[in-house]
Amino acid sequence: MSNHGQNRSELVFQSQLLTPTLLQVGDRVIEVTYLGDDSGMSSWILWNAHEPTLIGLLRQSGESISFEQRTSDGSYEYNNISKNRFFRMLEG
Secondary structure, three states, rough: OOOOOOOOOOOOOOOOEEEOEEEOOOEEEEEEEEEEOOOEEEOOOOOOOOOEEEEEEEEEEEEEEEEEEEOOOOEEOOOOOHHHHHHHHHHO
């Protein structure tokens, strides 16, 4: 599943509520689950598909994308990032 070529106004991932999908990013398999829409902001949670490790929370409203990333060094929040930057972050 690759969404690199989508228009910026489209959602980053599918929006089927609480239905996990798998995304292959390099040698990683990421489970992506749509959590819903809250006040115009769509949200997805991202997990490592092979072990119960939280990768982060993605939020999107129109063209605005925010990503709260969880790492062994702590939590980092990135606001108003592009889809390309988001996918580069997932690739490591």
